[in-house]
Amino acid sequence: MSRDHVPSPKSQQRRRLLQGAAALSMSGVAGLALAQQFPTAKVNTTKLAVTDTEVVVGQLHSATGTMAISETGSIQAEQLAIDQINAMGGVLGRKIRVIKEDGASDWPTFAEKSKKLLVNDRVAAVFGCWTSASRKAVLPIFEKENGMLYYPTFYEGLEQSKNVIYTGQEATQQILWGLDWASKEKKAKTYFLVGSDYIWPRTSMKIGRKHIENVLKTKVVGEEYYPLGHTNFNSLINKIKVAKPDVIFAAVVGGSNVAFYKQLKAAGVTADKQFLLTISVTEDEVLGIGGENMAGFYSSMKYFQSLDNANNKKFVEAFKAKYGKDAVIGDVTQAGYLGPWLWKAAVEKAGSFDVDKIAAASAGIELKTAPEGYVKVHENHHLWSKTRIGQAQKDGQFKVVAESPELIQPDPFPKGYQ
Amino acid sequence: MTAFKHWLDRTGMGSVLLLALLLIVVFPLCLDLFRLNLVGKYLCYAFVALGLVMLWGYGGVLSLGQGVFFGLGGYGMAMFLKLEASDPVTTKIQSTPGIPDFMDWNQLTALPIWWEPFRSFPLTLLLVLTVPTLIAFIIGYAMFKRRVGGVYFAIITQAIALILTVLIIGQQGYTGGVNGMTDLKTLLGWDTRTNSAKYILYFVSVGLLLGSIVLCTWIQKSKLGTLLLAMRDKEDRVRFSGYDVSMFRVFAFCLAALLSAVGGAMFTLQVGFMSPSLVGIVPSIEMVIFAAVGGRMSLVGAVYGALLVNFGKTYFSESFPDLWLFLMAAMFIGVVLGFPEGLAGLYTNKVKPWWQARMAARRAAPATPPITPAAKRTEAPDTEPGALPPGISSQQT
Numbered sequence: 001m002s003r004d005h006v007p008s009p010k011s012q013q014r015r016r017l018l019q020g021a022a023a024l025s026m027s028g029v030a031g032l033a034l035a036q037q038f039p040t041a042k043v044n045t046t047k048l049a050v051t052d053t054e055v056v057v058g059q060l061h062s063a064t065g066t067m068a069i070s071e072t073g074s075i076q077a078e079q080l081a082i083d084q085i086n087a088m089g090g091v092l093g094r095k096i097r098v099i100k101e102d103g104a105s106d107w108p109t110f111a112e113k114s115k116k117l118l119v120n121d122r123v124a125a126v127f128g129c130w131t132s133a134s135r136k137a138v139l140p141i142f143e144k145e146n147g148m149l150y151y152p153t154f155y156e157g158l159e160q161s162k163n164v165i166y167t168g169q170e171a172t173q174q175i176l177w178g179l180d181w182a183s184k185e186k187k188a189k190t191y192f193l194v195g196s197d198y199i200w201p202r203t204s205m206k207i208g209r210k211h212i213e214n215v216l217k218t219k220v221v222g223e224e225y226y227p228l229g230h231t232n233f234n235s236l237i238n239k240i241k242v243a244k245p246d247v248i249f250a251a252v253v254g255g256s257n258v259a260f261y262k263q264l265k266a267a268g269v270t271a272d273k274q275f276l277l278t279i280s281v282t283e284d285e286v287l288g289i290g291g292e293n294m295a296g297f298y299s300s301m302k303y304f305q306s307l308d309n310a311n312n313k314k315f316v317e318a319f320k321a322k323y324g325k326d327a328v329i330g331d332v333t334q335a336g337y338l339g340p341w342l343w344k345a346a347v348e349k350a351g352s353f354d355v356d357k358i359a360a361a362s363a364g365i366e367l368k369t370a371p372e373g374y375v376k377v378h379e380n381h382h383l384w385s386k387t388r389i390g391q392a393q394k395d396g397q398f399k400v401v402a403e404s405p406e407l408i409q410p411d412p413f414p415k416g417y418q
Numbered sequence: 419m420t421a422f423k424h425w426l427d428r429t430g431m432g433s434v435l436l437l438a439l440l441l442i443v444v445f446p447l448c449l450d451l452f453r454l455n456l457v458g459k460y461l462c463y464a465f466v467a468l469g470l471v472m473l474w475g476y477g478g479v480l481s482l483g484q485g486v487f488f489g490l491g492g493y494g495m496a497m498f499l500k501l502e503a504s505d506p507v508t509t510k511i512q513s514t515p516g517i518p519d520f521m522d523w524n525q526l527t528a529l530p531i532w533w534e535p536f537r538s539f540p541l542t543l544l545l546v547l548t549v550p551t552l553i554a555f556i557i558g559y560a561m562f563k564r565r566v567g568g569v570y571f572a573i574i575t576q577a578i579a580l581i582l583t584v585l586i587i588g589q590q591g592y593t594g595g596v597n598g599m600t601d602l603k604t605l606l607g608w609d610t611r612t613n614s615a616k617y618i619l620y621f622v623s624v625g626l627l628l629g630s631i632v633l634c635t636w637i638q639k640s641k642l643g644t645l646l647l648a649m650r651d652k653e654d655r656v657r658f659s660g661y662d663v664s665m666f667r668v669f670a671f672c673l674a675a676l677l678s679a680v681g682g683a684m685f686t687l688q689v690g691f692m693s694p695s696l697v698g699i700v701p702s703i704e705m706v707i708f709a710a711v712g713g714r715m716s717l718v719g720a721v722y723g724a725l726l727v728n729f730g731k732t733y734f735s736e737s738f739p740d741l742w743l744f745l746m747a748a749m750f751i752g753v754v755l756g757f758p759e760g761l762a763g764l765y766t767n768k769v770k771p772w773w774q775a776r777m778a779a780r781r782a783a784p785a786t787p788p789i790t791p792a793a794k795r796t797e798a799p800d801t802e803p804g805a806l807p808p809g810i811s812s813q814q815t
Contacts, residue, residue: 063739063740064742064743100739101735101736101739102735102739102740102742104735106695107597107598107691107693107695108689108691108693108695108696109735111689111690111691112456112459112689112732113735113736115452115455116452116736119451119452120450120452131596132597133596133597133598133693136597136598136600136601136691137597137598137600137691137693139600139601140600140601140602140603140611140690140691141690144611156523158519158523197587197588197590197595198587198590198595198596198597199520199523199590199595199596199597202523202524202590203523206525227584227587227588228587228596413511
C-alpha cells in the first residue's frame with residue numbers, strides 16, 4: 001500500500017467515531033429486541049435488580065485504606081469490562097449498572113457492604129474482594145443470601161463455593177510449575193522460603209516445601225515469615241547470605257516488598273548472583289519497588305502485561321485509553337477483567353440471571369477473548385490457566401521467559417500437599 | 419403525672435426513656451431488617467462508649483485501648499461459636515476433622531488445651547466476662563498504684579492494643595490470624611443468621627445496653643460516682659481525705675472493660691465473625707471518638723454518638739464511595755470546633771438554656787395562648803441527646 005492511501009489520523013479517528021456511534025445505536029435496538037426475547041419474569045425469578053432494560057451488579061473493593069493501592073487495578077479492569085459489555089448491548093439485552101461500595105480495607109466493612117448489596121440492592125452479581133481475609137468475611141453472607149461473587153486474586157486454595165467464581169489462580173497452579181521450571185533452569189538443590197505472615201504465604205510455602213522435598217527431592221534450607229507491613233529485612237538477608245540457597249522463593253506481600261527488594265539490592269543480593277522466584281510481585285508492585293531494584297528476578301503468574309497475543313494487545317490498548325498511558329496492568333487486574341465477561345457468558349448460557357442457574361452453568365464456560373489467552377471454568381469454579389514465568393525488567397515490565405505448554409487444571413484441595 | 423415528672427427530674431431517666439423508645443419502638447418499626455441489624459452492630463460499640471463515659475468522663479482517665487477488651491469479649495464468644503461450627507461432619511475434608519479450619523491449615527493436629535473451656539457455653543460466658551475484667555484489673559492495678567495517669571496511661575493502653583493485635587495475627591494457628599474467625603453459624607444449635615434470630619439478638623443488645631445505662635447511672639448517683647468526679651477534679655484532696663484513689667480508678671477501668679467485653683460478645687453474635695481489625699489502635703481510637711461526639715459526660719449521649727458516627731460512616735460510604743473519608747473527617751473537625759463537649763454538651767449548654775428561657779418568657783407573659791401538647795412536641799428537639807444528671811454542671815468538665 002502506498003503512503004497516499006493511508007488515511008490521515010484525524011479522518012481515521014472520525015471514521016472510527018462514526019462507526020462506533022452506528023454500532024452503539026444498532027446495538028441499542030438489538031438489545032431491546034433481545035430483552036423482549038428474554039422477558040424479565042422468565043430470566044429473573046428470584047427478585048434480583050433486573051428490569052427490561054437494566055441489570056444491577058455490585059463492585060466491592062477497597063477504594064480507601066492500605067489495600068486501595070492493590071485493588072485499584074481490579075476496580076478499573078472490572079469497570080472497563082462492564083463498559084465494553086454495555087457498548088456491545090449489555091447482557092441479555094440489558095445494560096449493566098454498577099453500584100460501587102468501599103470495603104475500606106476493613107473486613108467487617110466488607111461484610112456489611114456485601115450484605116447491603118445482596119439484601120438491599122438485590123444485585124445480580126458482585127465483582128470484588130482482594131485479600132483472603134475480606135473474602136472469608138463475605139463468604140458466609142454470599143452463601144446465606146445466595147449471591148454470586150467473582151473473586152480476582154491468586155490465593156491459597158482450600159476453598160470452593162457454589163457462590164464464588166475464582167478468576168485468579170489457586171496456589172498449586174501458580175507454584176508447582178514455577179518450581180519445576182526453577183529447578184530445571186537453575187539445577188537448584190537448595191531453596192530458601194520467605195513470606196509475609198498470614199494464610200496465603202503460609203499455605204503457599206507449605207505446598208512449595210512438599211513439592212521441593214517430595215517431588216523434586218531437593219532441600220529447603222530456610223523458611224521465614226514476617227508480619228504484614230514489616231520493613232526491616234536485614235536479619236533475613238544475613239540468614240540468606242549464610243545459607244547460600246540456589247533459589248529464594250518469596251511470597252512477601254504489599255508494601256513490605258518495597259523494603260525487601262531495596263534491602264536485597266543494597267546488600268548486594270542482585271539477580272546476577274542470586275536466583276529469586278516470587279509469586280507475589282506483579283507490575284503493580286514493581287511500580288513501588290522500582291524496576292531497577294527488581295530487575296532480573298523472576299515472577300510466576302498467569303498473566304503479564306507484556307504478553308504477546310492479539311487479545312492482550314486490544315486489552316492493554318483499551319485500558320491505557322481509559323486510564324492513561326502510564327497505567328500498568330498486573331495479574332490481578334487481568335483476572336478482575338475476566339469477571340464481568342465470565343458472568344455475561346454464564347448468564348447467556350443459562351438464559352437467566354438466577355444465581356443457582358448461573359452457578360450451574362458456569363462449569364465449562366470458555367472465554368476465547370481473554371487477554372491471558374484461552375480460559376475455561378472448571379467444575380470447582382476455578383479457571384484452567386497457563387502458568388508463566390516473567391523476568392523483571394528495568395522499565396517495570398516483565399519479559400515472559402517460559403510458559404506452561406498446557407492449561408493447568410485447578411486443584412484447590414491438593415492431595416499430598418496438605 | 420407531676421409525681422412522674424418529678425421522678426424523671428430527680429433520676430435523670432427522661433433521656434433514658436426516650437432512648438429506649440427510639441431503640442425498642444421507633445427503629446424496629448421504621449427500619450428494615452438489614453438496617454436494624456446494622457443498628458444492632460452500632461449498639462455493640464455503644465457499650466464501649468458507655469465504659470469510656472465512666473472511665474474518661476467521670477474517672478478522668480483516657481484509655482486508647484478499649485478495643486482490647488472489645489476484642490477479648492468478641493474472641494471468647496467467637497471461639498465457642500467456631501468450635502460449634504467445626505463439628506467432625508462439616509469438617510470431614512480436613513486432615514484433622516473436628517478442629518477449626520484455620521488450625522487445620524496451620525498444621526495443628528489437636529485442639530489446643532486452652533481452647534477446651536470454650537466447648538461449654540456457661541464457661542464461655544463466664545470467661546467472656548471475667549477474662550477482660552481480670553486483665554483490666556491487672557493493668558489498672560499495676561499502673562494506678564504507681565500513679566501512672568494521663569497521657570502515659572493512654573499511650574500504654576495503646577501499646578497493649580498493638581501487642582494484642584500482633585499476637586493474634588502472629589499466632590494464626592490458634593487465632594485465625596489476620597482473617598479472624600469467620601463462618602460462625604449457630605449458638606447452641608440455634609441458627610444466628612436467620613431473620614428471627616437477628617431480631618432477637620437486636621432486642622437482647624438493646625436490653626443489655628439499657629440495663630448497662632441504668633447500672634452506670636446508679637453508680638454515678640452513688641457515693642462512688644461522686645468520689646470518681648471528685649478524684650478527677652481534685653485528686654490530691656481526695657487522697658488526703660483518706661481514700662485509696664488508685665482502687666477507684668481500677669474499678670472504673672474494670673467496669674469499662676466489662677462493658678466493652680459484653681459489646682464485643684454481642685458483636686460476634688450479630689455480625690458472625692471476629693477479626694484483629696476490631697482490636698487494634700485504629701478501632702480503639704474510633705471508640706473514643708464515639709464517646710467524644712456523643713459527649714463524654716453523658717451516658718445516653720455516648721449511645722447517640724456511637725449511632726451517629728456509625729450511621730455517618732455507613733451513609734457517607736454508600737453515597738460517596740470515593741469521598742466518604744473526607745466527609746467523616748469534616749464531621750469530626752466540626753464537632754470538635756463547634757461543640758467540644760459533644761452532642762450532650764450542645765444540648766445542656768445551648769438547647770436547654772434556650773428552651774428554659776423561652777418557657778420562662780412564656781410564663782412571664784400570660785397573654786400568650788396556652789400550648790397544646792401537639793404543638794409542644796413539634797417544638798421540642800427531635801432527639802434529646804441526653805441531659806447531664808442534675809448536680810453536675812458543665813463547669814466541672
